Amino acid sequence: MPTPVGAALRTALKEAAIAAGVALIVALPLVGFRLIDITGGVSIQTRFDWVVYGVAVVFIGRLGLALWRELRIPHARKAGEASSLAIFAEQIAAFTRQYSLYFGIVGAAFAFALPFMPFTDQYILDVAITVLIYVMLGWGLNIVVGLAGLLDLGYVAFYAVGAYSYALLAQNFNLTFWESLPLAGAFAALFGLLLGFPVLRLRGDYLAIVTLGFGEMIRIILLNWQSLTGGPNGVSSIERPSFFGYPFTAVAPEGKTAFHELMGLEFSNSHRVIFLYFLILILALITNAFSVRMRRLPLGRAWEALREDEIACRSLGINPTNTKLSAFALGAMFGGFAGSFFATRQGFISPESFTFIESAVILAIVVLGGMGSQFGVVIAAAFLILVPEFGRDLAQFRMLMFGFAMVAIMVWRPRGLIAHREPSMRLHPVGGPEAAKAGS
Template structure:
């Protein structure tokens, strides 16, 4: 059997060149000049090890893939997992256990972990919303962060100019994001693929530049601060209540604790995620959800069956934008300060990566990918400067080994025996 030596050698050389330029060299300032300094010997040892690994894998890739596929235990484990997944009672019990653990989690952990959990839930909500547009409807959206920004600024501006509370602002943010999603849907009705991606990318950048330049209204680069925090039926989580209000700890007779607000924000985000999951899951079972998937598979066939692609695309953009608006308003309330720099293109890229890594159309996959994309960088802070490099490497590896995502979307189907 002929081995692809040339291809393997080329892959190893590319790894050495790119890795040497990115990891092996760095700029340092000496006085008023920038000088190029080489990395430590350990870095080059790791680069050489990585290049050798890539060479060996590229050389024996076919044998490795076939060997893994032919392992009886591996095949049996996958089949057994699929059988267990199809048992409804076990699936419901597992879901209930996970939800119960999520509610208990903030009462037995530190404040930093609760904050990280809240951030994970925000990205889960964003990933689920974009999953409607990209995963279910098959419309590539690179400007989803624009709806996220619209939701955040809607609540912040209403609170600043009209003293609107969080719950009213949450609904207003969802409505405003839906309007923007509906308006974006019209220009892209006849577009698909790369052209659709370019238009949506432009939309996200237009929103950010508008927020940055409209200084009189949005504050421009200064952003908006002192955004009101959510309250529990009018009970505030401050040490002292504002005029005409009451604090949470005074009402229930607790001692004041700053963790009360953090736990409340986490639980609120968890409830919003559960509502998002419920609504999207119901929509997927409705004719609307079926039409999204049908258009994703073949738009021409949809037209032949009498479906209206205009209606399908507009509903996908509108409903997907609603959840981004909810996430944006919650983000503004949690942070207390927002600026256009919070809504750059990299945010859209991360949300899109969550959908792709999790599995197009898969809700469980989106949740797992959101946890991985948010928690792993926090666990490896020493690699923070190489975060985007590791991010790109993970995407490449996923596209090679599991292009369908971590947890592919499972649909009931019937197969005819050959």
């Protein structure tokens, strides 16, 4: 009878050999051959040494992993039992949940203080603005996906509608940002209704496909309606935001006062960035406050009930049509607000900015954060935007890193980073005797 170590070694060797074989099959064509330019054409250069290194790394890595697993927990672990990393992740999530209110307050305080921190420069603020746009979009989409349970793969369409609404209103009708913001939200909500009507009967994968198509439709219309949207050239020189009518310019236009003159400050480019930062911070916090409050209202509760069981909803007198449409419209409205902000920040928009990958990133933020979790969205947005941003030095490996991080989260936290639903109303206070087994 083989010793435990011998048996473990045999299993590990077998696994390592299989992994190395797979690595060889993949690496040989991808790494082993390379096209190079030579004068008068191309030629193939072989790099078999690279293949050997790669396969060796995979073999040793897999062997080490397998041995570690086999020897550390000598008896075969039961399927479904959590690994130590998963338990660690769960502890962190539980901790975050428990103190989510404090995290929220500290996070908001930090966000408000960020522009005045000594280490903050324009680059950091720019990145922070991008993160906040995605946080806002994530919170908006959370209404549709997290609360109402309607899988929407075309959310970027509403972002685009909002952006173009502001850009075109500002250009053609000389409306200011504050005048067009509600209009942009209303237009986006209208498009939400427009999308909502034909998909009322659809659920799950079918709904996802239709919304995906809708997102592409909007982008293609923007691309081809040359006379209105400028087609692929987009809309440029969109009016930059002003501080309630006081522009952020070194020299104010005739008859106006510049912001720095109003405040008695030296002119600085960073004023505009700081203003944009606070603008998006406040817009995002409004989105958050709105959806947190909505959850506790009958309409929000009906959204969640609709996600749980539509037939039961109908038997209780809830109108599923209106309930679904309101979720689509309100979710779209916040996408529209975020779009207007995007347009005024960039000063230039084109259909390029509203591709499917944007929808996918926003949806990934909601899913990774934990459906319906407001705080999870913030963490996921920061993670998904910051990792590629700080990964720029890694150049071509940056998407690989991104992919690895996504896989890791889905392995260890399959229901999202903070997968927990807080009841919209409690009868017994938390910590009371009856609450001991509540939730779970």
